[in-house]
Structure formats: structure tokens, C-alpha cells
Amino acid sequence: MDTVTDTTAAHARDDEHWLREYAREHVPHLLVIALFAVYPPIYGLLLRTPLSAEANAFLPGTTFLIAMLFLGLFAMSFDFISGYTGYLSFGHAAFYGVGAYFIVLVANGDVPGIPAGTPFVITMIVGGLLAFGLALAIGAVSFRLSGVYFAMITLGFAQVAYELVRNWNYVAVNPQDGPTLSGPTPEIGIPYVDSVSIALGRLAGDSFENVLGLGIDISATLTSYYAIGAVVLLSYFAMQRLIHSPFGRVMIAIRENEERAAAIGYNVFWYKMVAFGFSAFFAAIAGALFAAFSRGASPDETFYFLVTADALIVTIVGGIGTLAGPFFGTAFYEWLEDILSSEQGGLAPYLRGILPDGVLTADIAGITIADLINTVVDGRAPLFLGIVFVLFVLFVPNGLLGSVRDRLGNTVGKYVGGRLERYRR
Amino acid sequence: MSLLELTDVHTYYGESHILQGVDLAVEESEIVALIGRNGVGKTTTLRSILQLTPPREGTVRFKGEDVTGDSTHDVAGRGIGWVPEERRMFGYLTVEENVRVAVPPEADFEAEREYVFDLFPDLERFREKEARNLSGGQQQMLAIARGMVGNNDLLLVDEPSEGLAPLIVEQVVDALREASAETTLVLVEQNFPLAMDLADRFYLLDHGTVVESGATDGVTADDDRIRRYLSA
Numbered sequence: 071m072d073t074v075t076d077t078t079a080a081h082a083r084d085d086e087h088w089l090r091e092y093a094r095e096h097v098p099h100l101l102v103i104a105l106f107a108v109y110p111p112i113y114g115l116l117l118r119t120p121l122s123a124e125a126n127a128f129l130p131g132t133t134f135l136i137a138m139l140f141l142g143l144f145a146m147s148f149d150f151i152s153g154y155t156g157y158l159s160f161g162h163a164a165f166y167g168v169g170a171y172f173i174v175l176v177a178n179g180d181v182p183g184i185p186a187g188t189p190f191v192i193t194m195i196v197g198g199l200l201a202f203g204l205a206l207a208i209g210a211v212s213f214r215l216s217g218v219y220f221a222m223i224t225l226g227f228a229q230v231a232y233e234l235v236r237n238w239n240y241v242a243v244n245p246q247d248g249p250t251l252s253g254p255t256p257e258i259g260i261p262y263v264d265s266v267s268i269a270l271g272r273l274a275g276d277s278f279e280n281v282l283g284l285g286i287d288i289s290a291t292l293t294s295y296y297a298i299g300a301v302v303l304l305s306y307f308a309m310q311r312l313i314h315s316p317f318g319r320v321m322i323a324i325r326e327n328e329e330r331a332a333a334i335g336y337n338v339f340w341y342k343m344v345a346f347g348f349s350a351f352f353a354a355i356a357g358a359l360f361a362a363f364s365r366g367a368s369p370d371e372t373f374y375f376l377v378t379a380d381a382l383i384v385t386i387v388g389g390i391g392t393l394a395g396p397f398f399g400t401a402f403y404e405w406l407e408d409i410l411s412s413e414q415g416g417l418a419p420y421l422r423g424i425l426p427d428g429v430l431t432a433d434i435a436g437i438t439i440a441d442l443i444n445t446v447v448d449g450r451a452p453l454f455l456g457i458v459f460v461l462f463v464l465f466v467p468n469g470l471l472g473s474v475r476d477r478l479g480n481t482v483g484k485y486v487g488g489r490l491e492r493y494r495r
Numbered sequence: 496m497s498l499l500e501l502t503d504v505h506t507y508y509g510e511s512h513i514l515q516g517v518d519l520a521v522e523e524s525e526i527v528a529l530i531g532r533n534g535v536g537k538t539t540t541l542r543s544i545l546q547l548t549p550p551r552e553g554t555v556r557f558k559g560e561d562v563t564g565d566s567t568h569d570v571a572g573r574g575i576g577w578v579p580e581e582r583r584m585f586g587y588l589t590v591e592e593n594v595r596v597a598v599p600p601e602a603d604f605e606a607e608r609e610y611v612f613d614l615f616p617d618l619e620r621f622r623e624k625e626a627r628n629l630s631g632g633q634q635q636m637l638a639i640a641r642g643m644v645g646n647n648d649l650l651l652v653d654e655p656s657e658g659l660a661p662l663i664v665e666q667v668v669d670a671l672r673e674a675s676a677e678t679t680l681v682l683v684e685q686n687f688p689l690a691m692d693l694a695d696r697f698y699l700l701d702h703g704t705v706v707e708s709g710a711t712d713g714v715t716a717d718d719d720r721i722r723r724y725l726s727a
Contacts, residue, residue, distance in 0.1 A: 319588060319596045326585040329547050332567035333577040334597050334645070391587070479628075 095487040102394075106299060110135070110292050127420030130408040132291050136298060138404040140359040141380070143302045145388070145396035147352035148381040150309050153391030154318065155345050156325035158221040160378055161208065161228030162353055165201040167372035168231075169354025170361035171241060172197035177253035180240070189267075190256035194358040198351040205350035209343045216328075225375060232373035248368035256362035258297040268297040270362045298359050305352050310393060312348060321345050325391070383455070387462050389469030398470050406458070407451040418448035496559045498523045498679055499544065499649060504553035506536075506543045513539045514550065515703035521649070526671075526680040528694035528711070530687060531724060535700040537683040538580060541651045544681075545577060546570050557649070572599075576647035576678070578638045580654040586627030590618050590637060593626050597641040611640040614673055632663035636670060643674050650674060653683045668693060687716050687725065699724055 110132060116125035130138070144166050152158045172181070176193040179186030184193070212223045235241055235248075242249035259267030269276040271290060278288040288296075312318050320341050323331040332338045361367040371377065380403075381396070388399025409417045421443050422430065430440040437445075466473055471482070478485040497520040506514035514536045521527050529537045542548040544555055546567050554563045562570045571577070585593050594611055598604045612619035615636045621629060626637060635655060642650045655671060656664045664686075671693060674680065684690035690697065691711045699707035701724045716725060 316595075316600070319592055322588055323585045323596050326587060327579075329567070330577070330579060330585070331596075333545050333547065333571050333575075333579075334641075335568050335571040335599060337566070337568045479625075 091487070094490050095483040097486050097490065098482045103303065106135075107296075110295065123420060123423060127417055128409060130405045132289075132295055134404045134408040136291070136295050136363060138401050139295070139298045139302045140356045140363070141384075141404070142397035142400035143305055143359070144353055144356035144377075145381040145384045145400050146306060146309060146393055147349045147356060148378070149385050149390060149393055149396045150313070150352065151346050151349035152382075153385065153393070153396075154313060154321045154325060155342055156328075157213075157216070157342065157346070158382075159224050159346070159349065160221040160375070160382075161224035161226070161231075162349070162381060163373050163375060163377035164208075164228035164231045165205065165350040165353035166357035166360070166377060167235065167367070167369070168201045168204060168350075169194070169197045169357030170367035170372045171235065171249065171357075172200060172354070173256065173358045174249045174251045174361050174367055175241065177251050177256065178249060179253070180249075186253055189261035190270075190358075190362060191258060191261050194355060194362075197358050198354040201350040201354035202347040205347045206343055209346045213339055213342050213346075225378075228373065228375060228378065232369055232375070235373055236369040246369065248366060248372075250366035251361065255365075258301060268293055270294045270297060271365060294363055298363065301355065301359060305355055306394070306397070309348070309352060313393060317341070317344075383459050385469075387459065387469055389472030389475070392469065392471040392475065395469050395471030402470070403455060406455055410447060410451040410454060411449050416448070418443050421447065497521060497556075498558060499681070500554075500556040501540070501544070502554045502556070504540075504543055504550045504555065506539055506548055506550045508539075508548065513703055514543060516553070517543075517700070517703065517705055519698050519705060519708070521679060521681055523648075524675075524679055525696060526675050526682060526694045528682045528684055528690040528697045529700060530684065530690055530697055531700035533685075536703045537700055538653055539703075540700070541577070541653055541681070541683060544570075544651060545575060574646065574648040576642035576645065576650045578642040578650065578652040578655065580657060580683075584626035584629075584634055584637060587625055589623050589625055590629070591622040593637055593641055594618075594644060597644050599645050602645060607644040611644055614643075614670065615640055632659055632666065635659060635663070635667055639667065639670050639674060643677065647678055649679045649681065651681050651683075654685060655682070656684065656686050656689055664689070687721075691715070 113125065113129055113131075116122065116129070119125075144162075147165075148159060148162045151162075173190060173193045175181050176184050176188055176196075177186060177190075184196070208224060208227045212220055212227070215223055236246055238245050255269040255271050257267040257269045261267075271294060276293050277290040278293065313321070320331060320336050320338075323334075323336070324338050324341060328338055331341075357367070357372060360372075364371075384399035384403050385396040386399070387402060388397065389395030422440065425439065430443075431438050434442070462469065468476055475481055480488070499519075499521040501517050501519050504514050504517040505512065517536070517540055519527075519540075529540060531537055539548060543550045544557075546555075546562065546565055549564055554561050556562065557570070557573055557575065560573075562573065585596065588596065591608070594608055595604060598607045612622070617633055618637055618640060621633065626634065629637065639652070639655065642652070652671065655667050659667065668689065671680065671682070680694075682690065682694060684693075691714055694711050697708065697711050697714070698705050699721065706724060707720050714721065716722060
């Protein structure tokens with residue numbers, strides 16, 4: 071590395087206005103945000119071109135995009151504690167579940183002291199604080215252990231919560247299926263101000279026609295996509311801010327060498343507790359968004375340990391300890407799932423449509439190509455994801471974003487910022 | 496009153512009885528070397544002082560106060576710094592962040608940073624580099640620099656010369672001399688001539704107890720009472 075230019079650049083940065091430096095380091099963020107913002111209309115346009123079959127088969131549809139958002143936020147909250155302090159929170163699903171169940175129960179008027187009409191944004195935050203408290207309670211016991219024992223004890227706590235909600239008649243008439251949201255549609259925006267609140271939901275949410283007279287229609291699902299996206303974005307920046315604060319540096323110090331951090335004089339126990347609390351808070355926000363959009367929650371989609379396992383897998387694929395990486399990992403996962411399922415387009419119907427009948431009915435060793443497609447491709451996302459996961463662990467152990475950072479020798483934001491700095495001169 | 500005083504310290508790892516009654520005292524602004532063969536309890540002594548492995552019996556007194564059984568961050572907060580063996584950096588933090596994390600919130604970070612970067616110009620050049628990408632010698636400099644910031648009255652240094660090229664060792668020794676002007680040093684060192692050169696007094700450990708101690712002046716490895724314990 072050329073150290074001379076490095077130091078001059080560093081000195082130049084000292085003199086520069088902090089706002090400009092800040093903006094430059096956020097160029098990659100802006101690009102990603104812009105991509106997610108313009109993707110749906112472009113996808114809509116592509117569906118009206120001759121390429122519609124390909125677009126439908128290979129690009130993710132809006133339903134998957136929304137799942138990408140709240141599951142991505144959940145994965146980032148998992149990475150916040152697991153990737154930055156090194157304590158694998160295998161019970162993270164419990165916090166996701168608390169957020170999800172809480173907003174449904176409040177909306178149904180089942181929580182004493184909180185009226186059913188309380189705005190969603192408020193109940194979402196209260197649910198987050200509840201998860202924060204739960205994390206402190208679980209952490210008080212679990213942080214006496216480390217390594218695999220910490221992972222196991224948090225998993226144990228989450229399984230207890232799972233069994234509890236699955237059999238607790240208070241949460242739903244049929245607790246095994248979980249509660250459904252019966253109140254009005256949850257709204258994201260400023261509480262009590264109707265004009266700046268947007269209703270969520272697949273069919274029942276707000277929709278906008280002919281936006282700004284540009285002939286763009288935004289469906290209810292798409293409206294939810296943008297509203298949920300805004301919350302996820304805010305949460306991401308909040309977590310990013312924490313990680314780049316002195317608090318975050320201590321979290322990384324704990325991950326790198328906990329004894330050393332304690333020997334500097336940091337009370338590592340409380341740093342871990344508070345970090346765990348924050349990560350639980352954002353996991354609960356993700357759960358609340360999920361429940362609001364799906365108008366309900368079930369134990370198997372929230373408190374179950376496989377929900378945590380999904381977060382772990384996308385975190386490894388995206389890059390553990392990179393915060394944004396797990397989000398990209400989730401995007402990759404959802405994209406793969408979209409291609410391999412036939413819920414919204416997908417590869418299987420595409421192949422059936424494009425291959426001539428003669429090929430489809432051709433017989434290979436007793437089965438036809440059409441059967442092969444049905445068996446191997448359609449709805450087989452988990453199988454392929456498993457293979458992809460194994461390949462990542464073997465060949466890309468740092469994950470997508472982790473490998474990019476290693477290659478650049480810095481975070482993408484700092485790297486791009488440095489590059490732009492040179493062009494400016 | 497000594498700055499640091501260990502009285503009949505017994506420390507265990509699980510069931511293994513490592514320190515079997517260590518007594519030692521360190522006076523203000525001296526350099527004390529702990530020497531002895533591998534596995535005699537030198538590092539464990541440092542860990543017992545910091546309460547990373549709390550002693551089961553005996554007392555550790557720092558500035559006259561009994562700190563036995565306190566939590567590590569409390570003991571460290573009283574003014575003890577640690578330069579662990581194998582350097583143990585916070586690898587994913589940059590050089591500057593490594594220094595910053597070691598500066599207590601109430602201290603003046605700018606002043607502390609200037610102080611260590613004056614002492615180690617190499618570190619300033621690499622201040623934006625992640626610590627894991629530094630060379631072994633640079634990492635050791637950073638580890639010592641980190642121990643020196645934050646107004647520590649006592650610095651525990653574990654194997655500072657381990658695995659370093661002779662030229663780099665000289666730089667490290669210079670850095671330690673520089674550090675000793677400000678704080679008291681307790682040094683664990685395998686390199687006997689280096690330890691004798693640097694330290695004012697020494698404690699020789701064997702089987703978890705102090706077997707010899709005294710001033711380092713004129714002591715050589717050929718000395719009978721030393722050779723008995725150091726040669727294999």
C-alpha cells in the first residue's frame with residue numbers, strides 16, 4: 071500500500087467539511103437504496119416487454135421483496151449481537167416472536183392497559199422495549215457462559231417461549247396456529263396524524279394511483295414495501311451508528327479479545343447485556359413488521375428455532391460481522407426461493423413454457439423431463455440453499471460482503487469514498 | 496507501602512494447582528522481571544494480579560488496597576495496564592481505534608494519541624490500517640502503546656520479545672524503557688539477558704513459587720542459583 075498518499079489523504083480529510091466526507095462514505099448506501107426504490111417500477115415495466123417471461127421467472131416479485139425487508143432486518147439484528155460481540159444468539163427468534171405477537175395482541179385489545187386503537191408505530195416500539203427487557207433477563211443468566219454454551223442456553227430459553235405461546239390459550243383461540251390481527255390495518259407514519267400514515271397489507275393497505283401525475287400506480291402491496299422499507303432503513307442506520315460509536319468499538323473489542331477488553335477497564339458484562347438488548351429491540355421491530363404485513367403470527371413462523379437458523383444461514387452467506395451483509399444474504403435467499411418456487415413466476419413454469427413438448431415428454435431412465443422439473447426444481451429452494459450454504463462455508467467463509475471488504479481492505483463506504491476523493495482532485 | 500504486593504497467592508486452573516504460594520512486592524517506578532522456565536506460573540501470576548484467573552487463596556494488594564476477588568475491569572480501572580502475550584490485538588479495529596478504545600472516556604484522547612504516535616511514528620503512518628494487517632513488530636508496538644495510554648501506574652508486560660526479529664526487539668526494548676519513565680513495569684520474559692538488562696530486580700519462579708529474587712546487577716545465566724532453575 072502506498073503509505074505516503076495515504077497520510078496526505080488523511081490530512082486532507084481532516085480539513086474537509088465533515089458533511090461532505092459523510093456523504094461520500096454513504097454513496098454505496100444511496101446506490102443500494104436507489105436500487106430498491108426503483109426496482110418495482112422497472113420490474114413492472116419489464117413485465118410488459120417481450121422479456122416478461124424471463125423477468126417473471128428470474129426476478130423477485132414484490133411479495134418476496136417485502137419478506138426480504140423484514141427478514142433482512144431480523145438477520146441484521148442477529149448479526150448485531152452475534153457478529154459484533156461474538157456471542158451467537160441462537161434464541162433470537164424469541165425476540166422476533168415477542169415483537170410479532172405483541173402488536174397483534176395489542177391490536178386485538180388483548181393487552182391490559184394498552185387500548186386496541188394504539189397506533190402501530192407506538193406498539194411496535196413498546197414491543198421492541200419489551201424485547202429489550204426480555205434480553206436483559208435472558209442475558210443476566212446466559213452471559214455467565216460463553217461460546218457454544220451461550221448459544222445453547224439462549225436456544226433453550228427460546229424453545230421454552232415457543233412451547234409457552236404454542237399452548238397458551240390467552241394468545242389465541244387456537245394457540246398452535248397463533249393469533250390473527252382483527253383490528254384495523256396497521257399504519258406506518260407519524261402516530262395520530264392521518265395524512266402522514268400509510269396503511270400496510272397485501273390487499274387492505276393504502277394504494278396510490280397516478281402518483282404526481284406521472285401515470286405511476288402504486289398498489290397496496292407496493293405501498294407496504296416502501297413503508298416497511300423506510301422502517302428497515304431507519305433501523306439499519308441506527309444499528310450502524312451504534313456500531314461506529316465508542317460503544318460499538320467495545321463490542322468489537324469483546325469479540326476480538328474479551329479478557330483484554332476487561333483488562334482495559336470495560337465492564338464487559340454490561341456492554342454485552344446492552345448490546346443484546348439493542349439487537350433484541352430490532353429483532354422485535356422486524357417481527358412487528360412481519361405480523362403487521364401478514365395480519366397475524368404463528369409460533370412456527372416466529373418463536374421457532376428454525377427462524378433463527380434462517381437468520382444464521384443468511385448471515386453466513388452475506389458475511390458475519392458486516393451488518394449489511396446479512397441483508398444481502400437475505401435478498402439472495404429470497405431471490406433463490408422466488409426462482410425455485412412457482413408462487414410468483416419462477417423457473418419451473420418458465421421451463422415448462424419454453425421447452426417444446428417433445429423435450430418435456432422425453433424419457434430419461436424412466437422419468438420424463440417434465441417430471442424431473444417438478445421434482446428437482448419446483449419448490450426446492452431449501453435444498454439448493456443448503457447446497458449454496460455448504461459451498462459458501464467451504465469457499466467463501468467470509469460471506470458476500472465480508473469477502474468484498476477483505477478484497478478492498480476496508481468497508482465499501484470508506485473505499486468508494488476514498489476513490490471519489492481522488493477523482494475530485 | 497509497596498505499589499503491588501502478592502501474599503501467599505494460590506491459583507488453580509480447574510484442579511491444577513499452578514501458583515503455590517507466590518509472594519512478591521513491586522515498588523513504585525521500578526522494573527521487575529519475572530523469569531523461569533515454561534509453565535512455572537509467570538503468566539498466571541500476571542493473570543492473578545488482574546483477577547482474570549482469581550486466586551483461591553492469598554491476597555493481591557494494589558496501592559495498599561486488597562483487590563483479590565474484584566472484577567477485572569475494576570482492578571484495571573485502578574491503574575493497571577496489560578500487554579498480553581502473543582500481542583492479542585483487536586484485529587478488526589484500526590490502529591487508531593485500538594488506541595482510542597484503550598483511552599478512558601474521561602481522559603483527553605487527542606493528547607494521548609499524540610503521545611503514543613510521537614513515541615511510535617510507525618503507528619501513526621498506519622493509523623487507518625486494521626491491526627491484523629500489521630507486522631509482528633508493529634503489533635507489539637501497538638500492544639505496548641495501548642498499555643501506556645490511560646494513565647496506568649503499573650504495566651504488566653507478557654513476553655514482549657517473543658517471536659520478534661532482533662532488530663525489532665531493540666525497538667521494543669526502547670519503547671519499554673520509554674514507558675518505564677512514566678509507569679512501573681512488571682515484565683515476564685524468556686530472554687534472560689534481555690530481562691537482566693532491562694529490569695532493576697528479578698523474581699525467579701519454579702513450580703509455582705518464588706525461589707530466588709534480588710537485584711539484577713551483575714547476575715548472569717552462569718550464576719549457580721540461576722542455572723539450576725533455567726537450564727533444562
